[in-house]
Amino acid sequence: MHFEHGQHPIAFVFSAPGAKEKLSGRPVTGDTGTNLEEALEYLVQARPDVFLSRARYDYRITNAFSQPLAKSLGDPRTEATRREILLPANVLRVQQELKGVQLVILCGAKAGYLHDVLDETGVEVIRCSHTSNRGLVSKHSPASKGGATPEERRALRVRAWAMCLLEQLPARRDG
Secondary structure, eight states: OOOBOOSEEEEEEESOOOHHHHHHTSSSOHHHHHHHHHHHHHHHHHOTTTOOOSOGGGEEEEESSOSOOOGGGTOSOSSOOHHHHTSHHHHHHHHHHTTTOSEEEEESHHHHTTHHHHHTTTOEEEEEOOSSHHHHHHHHGGGGTTOSSHHHHHHHHHHHHHHHHHHHSOSOSOO
16 A cells, blocks of 8 residues: 555655555555646656656555554554654665666655655655645645636646656756
8 A cells, every 4th residue: 555566767755655545555545646647747748758657556656654644544643753764674665665766756745754865876866745735735835826716726736746846857868
């Protein structure tokens, strides 16, 4: 529920699986996954040399912490601590799950804790906000001011997230 191997050499790292992931058995389900897939529409159009598919599960997806955390599962918290994420065994797990990828996109502050240890491996690492609705609102609300409906505002925030990621990519690889 915390890992999807995918087929492309790009990985998205989120924080921890929750109740929806435990129920589905797959990572980034619910709004987080829907928002990621919508962002992939923009990313594929803007950088087809990097993003080859609009389907989220065509990419490597993992979490900074593999155990599901959710209040609805009886946990007092929904996120792992920095210390738990940076435990050597957990870092090794993440590094093994990311073997063979060329680009790692850390989604959210918790995933961002892994930046330095992943950067040391020589893989290209980019930091973005989380694609949950809460993460998009906290980082990309100004972009949504032109939306007349909640759905239009959410779509504008997703697009802003994608644009933020694109701004951090190196120049085109196909030219």
